[in-house]
Amino acid sequence: MTRTRTQGMRRADQRQVLWRFRGYSTPYLGMLSLGLGLRICEMLADLATPWPIAAVVDRVLGATSAHNPLTQLLGTFGTGKAAMLATAAGAVLLTAAVSGAFDYSGDRVMNGIGERMSVAIRADAYAHLQRLPMSYHDRQAVGESTSRIITDCGRIKDSLVALFSTLFPGMLSVGSFAFALLWLNWRFGVIGIGCMPLVYLIGVRNRRLGHQAARREREAEGHLAALVTETLHGIRTVHAFGRQDLHDHRFAVESEGALQAGLATTRVQALRVPLLELATAGGIALLLWTGGSGVLNHWWSVGQLVVAVSYLNSMVSPIKSLSRLSVTFAQGQASGERILGILDEPCSPARSEAGLPVRAAGRIDFQGVSMCYGSRPALHGLDLTVLPGERVALIGPNGAGKSTSLALIAGLYQATHGSVLIDGRATTELPETWLHRQVAVVLQDTYLFPGTLADNIRYSRPDADDAEVAEAARAALVTDFALHLPDGLATRLGARGTGLSGGQRQRVGIARAMLADAPIVLLDEPTSGLDAHAERLVIGALERLVASRTVVMTTHRPALLDMATRTVHLPARDTGRRTTGGRVPDACLPGGRPA
Numbered sequence: 001m002t003r004t005r006t007q008g009m010r011r012a013d014q015r016q017v018l019w020r021f022r023g024y025s026t027p028y029l030g031m032l033s034l035g036l037g038l039r040i041c042e043m044l045a046d047l048a049t050p051w052p053i054a055a056v057v058d059r060v061l062g063a064t065s066a067h068n069p070l071t072q073l074l075g076t077f078g079t080g081k082a083a084m085l086a087t088a089a090g091a092v093l094l095t096a097a098v099s100g101a102f103d104y105s106g107d108r109v110m111n112g113i114g115e116r117m118s119v120a121i122r123a124d125a126y127a128h129l130q131r132l133p134m135s136y137h138d139r140q141a142v143g144e145s146t147s148r149i150i151t152d153c154g155r156i157k158d159s160l161v162a163l164f165s166t167l168f169p170g171m172l173s174v175g176s177f178a179f180a181l182l183w184l185n186w187r188f189g190v191i192g193i194g195c196m197p198l199v200y201l202i203g204v205r206n207r208r209l210g211h212q213a214a215r216r217e218r219e220a221e222g223h224l225a226a227l228v229t230e231t232l233h234g235i236r237t238v239h240a241f242g243r244q245d246l247h248d249h250r251f252a253v254e255s256e257g258a259l260q261a262g263l264a265t266t267r268v269q270a271l272r273v274p275l276l277e278l279a280t281a282g283g284i285a286l287l288l289w290t291g292g293s294g295v296l297n298h299w300w301s302v303g304q305l306v307v308a309v310s311y312l313n314s315m316v317s318p319i320k321s322l323s324r325l326s327v328t329f330a331q332g333q334a335s336g337e338r339i340l341g342i343l344d345e346p347c348s349p350a351r352s353e354a355g356l357p358v359r360a361a362g363r364i365d366f367q368g369v370s371m372c373y374g375s376r377p378a379l380h381g382l383d384l385t386v387l388p389g390e391r392v393a394l395i396g397p398n399g400a401g402k403s404t405s406l407a408l409i410a411g412l413y414q415a416t417h418g419s420v421l422i423d424g425r426a427t428t429e430l431p432e433t434w435l436h437r438q439v440a441v442v443l444q445d446t447y448l449f450p451g452t453l454a455d456n457i458r459y460s461r462p463d464a465d466d467a468e469v470a471e472a473a474r475a476a477l478v479t480d481f482a483l484h485l486p487d488g489l490a491t492r493l494g495a496r497g498t499g500l501s502g503g504q505r506q507r508v509g510i511a512r513a514m515l516a517d518a519p520i521v522l523l524d525e526p527t528s529g530l531d532a533h534a535e536r537l538v539i540g541a542l543e544r545l546v547a548s549r550t551v552v553m554t555t556h557r558p559a560l561l562d563m564a565t566r567t568v569h570l571p572a573r574d575t576g577r578r579t580t581g582g583r584v585p586d587a588c589l590p591g592g593r594p595a
């Protein structure tokens with residue numbers, strides 16, 4: 001009983017998944033009507049297709065024409081047998097050409113709707129993913145997110161294209177042929193319609209099995225993508241330690257999962273065709289038997305039986321396509337769930353900048369701030385005030401929470417207890433866009449994007465003109481090494497800035513921060529990986545960056561510490577509280593609140 005209820009609920013949820021994307025079709029309702037109109041015209045041409053053949057059978061080849069109203073039309077261009085055959089042949093060609101033209105236009109319109117909708121879904125999912133808080137990205141592997149945006153959106157596209165180019169026209173075809181059979185003779189109609197429930201049941205069963213298999217397959221593929229991305233990110237380490245075999249093994253384990261899920265999908269697909277063939281062959285056998293008896297009893301003509309068999313045959317092809325859709329939709333549904341898994345994650349709300357100064361004075365307050373990453377505590381009861389223009393260095397052992405403190409100022413995370421304030425306003429209440437303009441960050445390793453050196457400097461302020469970029473590059477000592485590059489600041493960088501040394505990348509990071517011209521500068525161990533010479537150069541650049549700004553830095557390097565006007569010591573987590581008090585949580589509850 002419970003199981004049945006759960007299954008029922010799950011099925012309702014599944015329907016909801018597809019329904020949730022309906023809003024994306026609104027801009028294309030006009031196109032949709034046009035596409036349906038074209039499909040109806042195509043359908044009418046398809047319905048006319050067997051009639052010239054039937055007329056030939058009934059009037060030219062000598063069968064009875066009494067029951068076939070269209071035989072008269074055969075004589076339009078002459079009543080000689082040759083003329084009538086030529087008329088029938090021309091009519092067959094004409095209906096095929098008309099049907100083909102409508103098929104082509106209908107396909108273009110309907111496929112276009114599916115393609116456009118899926119592009120919009122992918123764009124929204126990507127935009128939303130980028131705006132999700134760091135806590136989401138911490139728990140989601142990069143490869144997994146990539147796989148969702150690329151592969152899952154691709155599967156949704158396949159489903160939408162199938163919906164518009166196969167499901168709608170297929171249902172229209174099946175319905176029209178069934179109706180035409182009914183119009184020909186109620187017995188034919190009953191046989192045609194009788195096949196449908198069986199076909200529907202086969203489709204439903206396939207969809208249910210296919211959905212489970214597709215969900216397992218997509219999860220396994222997501223894990224594979226995560227594995228590949230992580231290995232390639234760490235490819236230098238892989239080569240340095242020669243551990244390719246280890247990664248081969250991990251890949252093989254994940255691949256096995258994907259293989260089993262893929263095979264399950266194949267099994268579902270393979271069963272579909274024989275079941276369907278059986279159902280439709282039964283229908284045609286019944287039609288031949290009933291139809292043949294009707295011809296023998298002179299209830300209808302041979303030509304009409306030909307038309308009926310042709311209609312039933314024509315019903316089979318869309319029915320097969322429709323049943324094939326069950327697996328496509330099952331995959332689309334599983335992928336839809338994974339995309340909704342992104343779209344349903346809450347982003348921080350957009351806030352107005354009204355009443356905020358263009359430029360903050362630069363005061364920072366930590367008021368009893370504690371921070372947990374999930375259930376892992378990172379910072380405990382920190383009270384600290386940094387006045388405008390001060391340069392504070394946070395020092396302490398590894399894991400004391402120094403980087404976490406900087407991340408809280410930059411608004412990358414929210415404190416689980418207490419508040420971080422900028423000019424007296426809690427960062428959680430500030431609009432993200434405003435906060436990002438007030439805070440510039442130089443990290444331990446500057447990430448460079450594909451593009452030129454100048455593009456990478458301009459990343460912090462896209463509206464900066466060339467002169468401003470060149471000035472930032474000069475002040476951050478980027479020009480010194482850019483002069484030796486083939487195209488200066490216009491030199492294109494390799495992926496993640498390959499071709500530049502660590503110190504050079506840091507100087508580009510400093511130029512970025514300079515161009516941002518923010519009143520608050522955060523330095524997170526910006527010289528930690530550099531040799532003494534590179535460090536001297538980077539510190540030279542940093543001295544220009546920090547002038548007359550509020551600076552909070554973390555560093556273990558004495559040369560950088562010399563730039564600080566004050567140092568604050570953060571203790572190791574288990575040694576208790578920091579200087580000015582605040583309760584120290586021993587653990588964090590799973591919800592992220594300090595215990």
Ligand SMILES: Nc1ncnc2c1ncn2[C@@H]1O[C@H](COP(=O)(O)OP(=O)(O)OP(=O)(O)O)[C@@H](O)[C@H]1O
Pocket residue numbers: 138373376377378379396397398399400401402403404405554
């Ligand atoms: N994104 C994260 N997810 C989960 N735990 C994290 C994350 N970032 C940091 N931590 C944990 O929080 C604690 C504080 O880390 P943090 O990086 O702030 O320390 P730190 O003082 O800057 O250390 P270090 O001197 O080694 O850079 C550590 O125990 C760390 O493992």
